[in-house]
Amino acid sequence: MTFKLGLTGSIGMGKSTTAQMFVDRGCALWDADAAVHRLYAKGGSAVKKFAEILPEAIEDDQVSRKKLKLLIERDPNTLKIIERIVHPLVRADRERMMVSVDVHVTVFDIPLLFETDAQDEFDAVACVHVSDTEQKRRVLARGTMSEDQFHLILSKQMPIADKLARSDYQIETSSMDAAAQQVDAVLADISKRIADA
Numbered sequence: 001m002t003f004k005l006g007l008t009g010s011i012g013m014g015k016s017t018t019a020q021m022f023v024d025r026g027c028a029l030w031d032a033d034a035a036v037h038r039l040y041a042k043g044g045s046a047v048k049k050f051a052e053i054l055p056e057a058i059e060d061d062q063v064s065r066k067k068l069k070l071l072i073e074r075d076p077n078t079l080k081i082i083e084r085i086v087h088p089l090v091r092a093d094r095e096r097m098m099v100s101v102d103v104h105v106t107v108f109d110i111p112l113l114f115e116t117d118a119q120d121e122f123d124a125v126a127c128v129h130v131s132d133t134e135q136k137r138r139v140l141a142r143g144t145m146s147e148d149q150f151h152l153i154l155s156k157q158m159p160i161a162d163k164l165a166r167s168d169y170q171i172e173t174s175s176m177d178a179a180a181q182q183v184d185a186v187l188a189d190i191s192k193r194i195a196d197a
Contacts, residue, residue: 002098002106003190004029004121008113009128010160011153012139014173019109021183028106035093045092049085050118054078075166078157087116097134105190114158114166124193126186127167129160130174 007017007022016031022027023156039046040063050057057067071078077164110118119125130138139150164170173179 002101002103003194004098004123005105005106005107005126005186006108006113006119006122006125006189007109008111008125008163008167010029010135010157010163011111011150013128013130013160014130014138014179015109015111017176018126018171018173018179018183019107021180022105022107026103026105026142027185027187028101028103030094030097030106032108032110032112033092035090039063039086039089039093039096039153045089046086047091053085054081091118104194105187112157113161117158119166124168124171124190125166126171127160127163128171128173129164130172130177134174 001093005022005036009018009173016038019031034045038044041047042061044062046063047058047061050063054071057063057071059067068078069083074084098106108122110116112120113122113140136147138152139145140147145153169182169189171179171182172188
C-alpha cells in the first residue's frame with residue numbers, strides 16, 4: 001500500500017523541480033501534464049472523444065494544443081467542454097498507474113488539484129509556493145507567454161493562499177537547498193504517519 005501525496009501549486013512555483021526531488025528520494029511520480037500529453041497524442045484516449053465533440057481541435061490524428069488555445073480565445077466556454085472531456089480521462093490514467101505502484105510514497109503532480117476537487121483522493125497534499133514577484137519573474141523568463149497570458153492562467157487557478165491553507169504541507173521553493181530540506185521533512189513526517197497507522 002503506497003502513501004498517496006498530492007503535489008500542487010500555481011504556475012511558476014517550482015512544482016516540477018520539487019516533484020523531481022521526491023523522485024530522487026525513491027518516490028513514484030504521476031504527472032498530470034504528462035498524462036494529458038499521452039491522452040492527446042496519436043492513439044491517446046482523448047483523440048476519439050475530441051473528434052466526436054470538438055473535431056476542430058484535431059490535427060494529424062492528435063489533439064492540437066495550439067488549436068485548443070485558439071478555440072478558447074474565440075469562446076471561453078470551450079474550456080468547460082475541454083475539462084468535461086479531459087478530467088475523467090486523466091483520473092482514469094491516474095487510477096491505472098496506482099495498480100502497478102510498489103513504493104512507500106507516490107507523488108501526484110496535479111496543478112489543478114483543488115480546482116478539480118481531487119484532494120480527497122490523497123492521504124495528504126503538499127503545496128509549493130514562492131512570492132508573487134518571483135513567480136512572475138520565473139514564468140516570464142521562460143519566454144513562452146506574455147504577461148497577459150500569465151494573468152489569464154492565474155485568474156483560472158485558485159489563489160495560492162487558499163491552496164496553502166488547504167494543504168497538509170507547504171514547500172517554499174525560492175532556494176533549492178531549502179526546498180530539498182522541506183521535501184526531506186515531508187517524507188520524514190509521512191514515514192512517521194505510515195509507522196503510526
